[in-house]
Amino acid sequence: MKSVVSVVAVVAAALLGSTAVRAADVEVIHWWTSGGEQAAVSVFAREFDALGDDKWVDTAIAGGENARSATLQRILGGDPPGAAQFNPGRQYEELIAGGMLLDLTDLATTENWAGIVRPASISEACLVDGHWWCVPVNIHSWNWAWASIPAFEKAGVALPNSFDEFLASAPKLKEAGIIPFAIGGESWQINGAFGVVQTSLLGIEKREKILKDKDIELAKAEMPAVFAKWREFSQYTDEGSANRNWNDTTNLVVTDQAALQIMGDWARGEFGVAGEKPGVDYACLALPADHPTVTTGGDIFLFPKQSDPAVEAAQLKMASMMINPQVQALFNNAKGSMPVRDDVDMSLADDCMKRGLEIIGSEANIAIDAGRWLSNDTTGQFNDLSAQFWADASMTVDDAVAKYVEILQNAD
Amino acid sequence: MTQVAQGGEGAAAGFASAATRRKPRLRKRLNVQSVLGTTPMIATAVGVFIICIIFSIIWSFTNSKLFPNFNFIGWAQYQRLWSTDRWIISVQNVAVFGVLSIVGGMVFGYLLAVFMDQRIKQEDLFRSIFLYPFAMSLVVTGLVWQWMFDPNLGIQSAVRQMGWTSFEFAPLVKQETALYGVVLGGLWNGVGVTMAIMLAGLRGVDSEIWKAAKVDGIPTWKTYLFVVLPMMRGAIATAFILQCTGVVRVFDIVIAMTQGGPGVSTQMPAIYVIQHITDRVNVGQGMAAATMMLLPVMVLIGLQYLVRWNANRRAGRA
Numbered sequence: 001m002k003s004v005v006s007v008v009a010v011v012a013a014a015l016l017g018s019t020a021v022r023a024a025d026v027e028v029i030h031w032w033t034s035g036g037e038q039a040a041v042s043v044f045a046r047e048f049d050a051l052g053d054d055k056w057v058d059t060a061i062a063g064g065e066n067a068r069s070a071t072l073q074r075i076l077g078g079d080p081p082g083a084a085q086f087n088p089g090r091q092y093e094e095l096i097a098g099g100m101l102l103d104l105t106d107l108a109t110t111e112n113w114a115g116i117v118r119p120a121s122i123s124e125a126c127l128v129d130g131h132w133w134c135v136p137v138n139i140h141s142w143n144w145a146w147a148s149i150p151a152f153e154k155a156g157v158a159l160p161n162s163f164d165e166f167l168a169s170a171p172k173l174k175e176a177g178i179i180p181f182a183i184g185g186e187s188w189q190i191n192g193a194f195g196v197v198q199t200s201l202l203g204i205e206k207r208e209k210i211l212k213d214k215d216i217e218l219a220k221a222e223m224p225a226v227f228a229k230w231r232e233f234s235q236y237t238d239e240g241s242a243n244r245n246w247n248d249t250t251n252l253v254v255t256d257q258a259a260l261q262i263m264g265d266w267a268r269g270e271f272g273v274a275g276e277k278p279g280v281d282y283a284c285l286a287l288p289a290d291h292p293t294v295t296t297g298g299d300i301f302l303f304p305k306q307s308d309p310a311v312e313a314a315q316l317k318m319a320s321m322m323i324n325p326q327v328q329a330l331f332n333n334a335k336g337s338m339p340v341r342d343d344v345d346m347s348l349a350d351d352c353m354k355r356g357l358e359i360i361g362s363e364a365n366i367a368i369d370a371g372r373w374l375s376n377d378t379t380g381q382f383n384d385l386s387a388q389f390w391a392d393a394s395m396t397v398d399d400a401v402a403k404y405v406e407i408l409q410n411a412d
Numbered sequence: 413m414t415q416v417a418q419g420g421e422g423a424a425a426g427f428a429s430a431a432t433r434r435k436p437r438l439r440k441r442l443n444v445q446s447v448l449g450t451t452p453m454i455a456t457a458v459g460v461f462i463i464c465i466i467f468s469i470i471w472s473f474t475n476s477k478l479f480p481n482f483n484f485i486g487w488a489q490y491q492r493l494w495s496t497d498r499w500i501i502s503v504q505n506v507a508v509f510g511v512l513s514i515v516g517g518m519v520f521g522y523l524l525a526v527f528m529d530q531r532i533k534q535e536d537l538f539r540s541i542f543l544y545p546f547a548m549s550l551v552v553t554g555l556v557w558q559w560m561f562d563p564n565l566g567i568q569s570a571v572r573q574m575g576w577t578s579f580e581f582a583p584l585v586k587q588e589t590a591l592y593g594v595v596l597g598g599l600w601n602g603v604g605v606t607m608a609i610m611l612a613g614l615r616g617v618d619s620e621i622w623k624a625a626k627v628d629g630i631p632t633w634k635t636y637l638f639v640v641l642p643m644m645r646g647a648i649a650t651a652f653i654l655q656c657t658g659v660v661r662v663f664d665i666v667i668a669m670t671q672g673g674p675g676v677s678t679q680m681p682a683i684y685v686i687q688h689i690t691d692r693v694n695v696g697q698g699m700a701a702a703t704m705m706l707l708p709v710m711v712l713i714g715l716q717y718l719v720r721w722n723a724n725r726r727a728g729r730a
Contacts, residue, residue: 069690072478094478094693185673240564242585242674377477377694380687384498384676391587391675403497410492 023053024314026082028301029074031067033060034247036269040335047327054314057082064188071304075100080304082315088125088136088300089371095302101133102303107316108132113323116341119366121296134302135319137328138337141294141356142192142264143199143367145285146250146271151178151259162289163200163229166260170236173259180236182258184244187387191379193262194386195370197233198226199295200288204367212373214408223404227389227397234390242391253282262287264297268336268352284352286359294360297369298337378411465706472699480695489700499701502679505591509680510659512595513602517655518648520599521606526636528607529614539611543604550601554668557597558584561669584670587677594669594678601665602658606651613647614640660705681705 026048032041045056059081061067068091071084075095086092095101104126108114117123117136126134152159152169155176160166170180183189199207202222209215210222238258241249250270252258261267268284276282286292301322303315321327328339333348338356346357359365371379385407389400467480475485493499524542528535545553560566563582571579583593617640625635641648663682666672672679681701688698 065687065691072693073690076478091693098479185675186671187673187676239582239585240562242590243558243669243671375477375693377688377692377697380692381496387673388497388675391673391677406495 023055024082024308024310025055025057026311026314026318027057027059028083028085028318029059029061029067029071029081030085031061031064032085033062034245034266034270035273036247036266036334036336039273040269040331043327043331043334044322047324047330048318048321051317051321054317056318075304080306082306082311083301083303083318085299085301086134087369087371088122088134088296088298089369090373090375091371092134092302093375095304096128096133100304102305102312102315104132104135104303104316104319105130107319111320111323116343117323118340118342119296119360119363121366121368121372122298122340125296125372126300134300135322136298136300136340137322138298138332138335139294139296139340139360140264140266140298140337141360142196142297142369143287143293143295144265144267145196145260145262145287146253146267147260147283147285148253148256148258149279149281149283150256151253154178154256155259159283159285160260160289163197167232167236170259174236178256179238179252179258180260181233182249182252182261183233183237183241184246184249185242185387185391186244186246187383189246189249189263190390191383191386192264193233194226194230194390196262196287197230198223199293199367201226201229203288203291204293208368210408211370212368214411216405216409219405219408220401223401224397227400227404230386230389231393231397234393264295265336265338265352265356268350269334270336272334272336272350278351284355286355291365292355292359293365293367294338294356295367295369297371298340375412378407381407468699468706469703471695472703474696476695476699478693478695485696489696490704492697493700493704498676498679499681499684501676502681502684505678506659506662506680508591509595509598509662510656512592513598513659514652514655516595516599517602517606518651520603521651522610522641524603524607525610525614528611539608542607545601545603546605548601550598550664551668553601554597554665557593557600558669561585561593585674587674590670590674590678594666597669598658598662598665602655605654609647609651609654610644613644616647617643660709 028044030041032038041058041060045058048054048056061070064087067084068086071081071086072095074080080100092101108127113132114123114127122136122139126132126136147159149159151173155169155173155178157169157172160169166180173180183193202210206218206222210219246263246267247270249258249261250263250267251274253261253267254271254274254276265284271278271282278284301319303319306312306315322331323340325339325341325344328341329344329346329348332339332344333346333353336353338353338360339346346353349357374382382404385400385403389395470482471480472489473484473486474481475483475488528538528542532538561568561582561584563569563585566582568579568581571581583589583596621639621643622635625639630639661682662680663686666678666680666683670678672683682705685698685701685705688694688701692698
């Protein structure tokens with residue numbers, strides 16, 4: 001008898017369920033494929049699946065460029081994914097203008113996103129003309145260098161406090177059989193590290209004048225020193241750097257084969273996965289060394305418009321889940337990034353993340369990510385230039401500056 | 413489609429009996445048949461090739477970003493294209509890559525074919541071995557070659573571990589040599605097909621020719637080079653054209669082996685086009701580059717027509 005009742009109840013529930021909102025599959029395109037990134041994205045997937053019958057369908061595409069291309073092509077082709085990862089900035093401006101994204105404003109107002117997301121420059125990436133078009137999920141800063149403490153000890157040199165100190169100790173590191181400067185030959189890695197050197201030499205204000213206001217005269221005056229410094233770094237890398245992934249490069253520091261890598265704080269996840277301890281096995285050096293700042297890079301998820309209301313309901317659920325304080329804590333701890341809201345329990349955070357949170361606490365320490373001002377096209381041209389200058393020792397600093405200015409002048 | 417095809421067959425069977433009686437009418441109705449049958453192909457060709465090419469050219473004169481638009485901006489995309497280092501390097505690269513891989517492919521392909529032609533044992537086995545790389549994706553091939561050329565994993569480290577510690581062989585890590593590394597990978601992949609085509613050509617040569625050459629006392633190598641080779645024009649042309657198409661669209665092997673690096677030293681035009689219409693969201697620039705890629709093909713086709721037209725005119729006079 002009991003079982004009959006329960007069967008009836010189950011059937012009734014199923015029928016009721018189907019008349020209300022059906023469970024939906026939400027396909028999510030992202031480019032989180034390294035060990036630390038996988039650990040982070042599975043937090044999202046697990047939490048979303050736990051919310052109800054909706055399913056997270058994972059489409060991981062290696063490489064940001066490839067993943068973004070796939071999303072754009074699928075939206076244009078009329079087969080949009082349920083959610084997709086982008087970097088905050090101008091990468092998706094035409095999707096907003098073209099009305100291809102789900103408007104999250106109602107949800108955001110109910111949950112007061114504008115009040116909880118800090119700093120304000122993070123929400124600006126999603127809040128366009130009073131409407132929320134995406135969910136910021138984390139803050140990533142490029143302004144970090146990762147050093148292997150055993151590698152520096154082996155060479156008998158102290159951890160550097162500035163680029164010049166590092167460059168001075170690099171020959172000793174090399175003698176000790178250590179790769180002084182680890183970098184992968186992909187153009188975004190080269191240009192990213194170049195950007196950190198640029199911020200360090202110019203400071204936030206001048207950098208903003210050049211990249212945001214396109215101050216040509218300032219660029220002509222200041223960029224030669226940046227390119228010259230960058231050339232100094234290029235002699236201290238290893239020959240295996242061509243075409244190397246960022247995480248394989250980080251692994252050189254994790255395994256103490258290389259001394260230093262300039263890379264965003266997503267690298268911290270790799271140290272975490274390898275079981276390394278900050279301050280013992282590796283050091284995170286906040287840059288610029290004399291006045292550390294954080295860039296407002298990171299990741300956002302946008303939700304392309306769908307015809308199926310069940311999927312749309314699930315999309316809104318997913319958006320709400322991603323910004324939930326508890327999920328933010330779990331996700332960002334695994335990812336190595338900082339949460340986008342302050343009211344998150346970060347007791348699990350390690351020393352490096354605490355340092356980052358300390359820096360981001362003050363508005364004066366925030367360097368807006370260059371992607372906010374530059375289109376993908378312009379960023380791509382800068383990537384090409386940095387990579388070309390890095391690999392081609394015959395390209396003079398003057399040539400490089402001339403190209404830099406030309407790209408800046410033509411930037412849209 | 414299937415219904416049309418079946419109807420076609422039935423109608424064709426009907427004609428067969430009619431054919432013996434009324435020939436002129438048959439010819440007319442067969443034309444309708446062939447037009448019907450080739451319509452999908454014609455539509456595809458016109459739709460995919462002609463219309464798409466026309467739109468590519470039109471958009472190359474606009475400032476289209478993610479969504480193609482019709483804001484015409486003149487030659488600006490082309491001006492930018494030809495003042496971009498990366499594009500100019502790409503064009504030089506595809507020229508060098510093309511010449512080296514076509515010449516290399518033809519020479520090695522022919523030599524391999526001659527080798528196979530020596531009535532060796534296990535010919536089938538060798539043929540499969542040489543042809544096998546072509547059956548693999550260029551991405552797989554490229555990745556394997558990248559590992560072999562990697563200074564820390566590949567040939568260089570293996571030889572160094574054997575004791576020759578100053579040995580250097582890592583073409584992909586230096587921008588001066590990276591392109592040659594890619595050519596090597598490409599050759600390995602493509603030479604088997606050239607060999608197969610050439611071998612077919614060799615076998616197609618009348619054995620009487622060989623006997624005659626023997627009687628005249630011409631050495632074997634001379635026969636291969638000066639007698640047989642000119643006789644297999646068809647096979648050579650086929651192999652050549654196949655390789656040319658491979659060169660123009662070279663993309664995946666470069667992505668797998670170098671991603672266009674170090675720096676921009678192994679960039680190719682096709683990578684430029686695809687990157688601009690996808691991640692860099694600049695359709696106008698990508699289309700300008702695509703149009704430039706079409707140009708040499710158009711010139712080649714034009715030349716071919718000119719030659720044919722000239723030949724026809726001469727034939728007409730004679």
